[in-house]
Amino acid sequence: MKLELVPVQREEKEILRNLMEKYDYEFSQYDDRDVNALGLFGYDYFDCYWTEDGRYPFFIKADGKLAGFVMIGNxxxxxxxxxxxLAEFFVLYKYRRAGVGTFAAKAVFDRFPGVWELKYHPKNLPSVHFWDKVIRENAADIVCIPDCSAAEYDDGINGTAYRFTTGQK
Known part of the structure; x- marks a missing residue:
């Protein structure tokens, strides 16, 4: 399978917005979010990825097909x-456990070497296992703070927060 990390162009915004709704729908099982009056989850900072410096949206592609996305901010x-x-990270279910997520994480770490911040919801067990492994294998100077109050989710549950450095291994 040919895997790619491709920057999302301005004219592709609606494609990413559609994928984000699928991501938020899936994530709502962990954070108990509801849809808005239009039946959508929405993403408050979505347009900022094309209007502010230091925000980077990417599609993950597998054999030329959409397989997910990564959104990075400063x-x-x-x-x-x-x-x-690492603001948002999503791999479509079909592509999970096939190396797609690991490829995408490594690709962004290689593209943006330096000190990173990442958080995850403790109820999202696949994410817990994925990030613990990927960070351990691809980063240095790792700090992990379980039950971090600064990483609180909409449901009031504290997330796990990571600080780590890439580009040094």
Whole structure:
């Protein structure tokens, strides 16, 4: 399978927005979010990825087909010394456990070496296992804070927060 990490162009915004709705639908099982009056989850900072510096949206493609997305920002919620925040990460179910997520994570870490911030919801067990393994295998200077109040989700549950450095292994 040929895997690619492809920047999302402005004219492809609606494709990413559609994928984000699928991502938010799936994630609502962990954070108990509801849809809005239009039946959508929405994403408050979506347009910022095309209007602000330091935000980077990418499609993950497998054999030329959409397999997910990655959204990176330079705003920090937890670790002010970090340079990058892995804001959103989604792999379509069909492509999970096939190396697609690992490829995408490594690709963004290679493309943006430096200090990263990442958080995950503790109820999202596939994410817990995935990020613990991928960070351990691809980063250095790892700090992990379970039950981090600065990483609180909409449902009031504290997430696990990571600070790590890529590009040094």
């Amino acid at each position: 705003y920090m919620e937890i670790f002010p010394e970090a340079k990058y925040n």
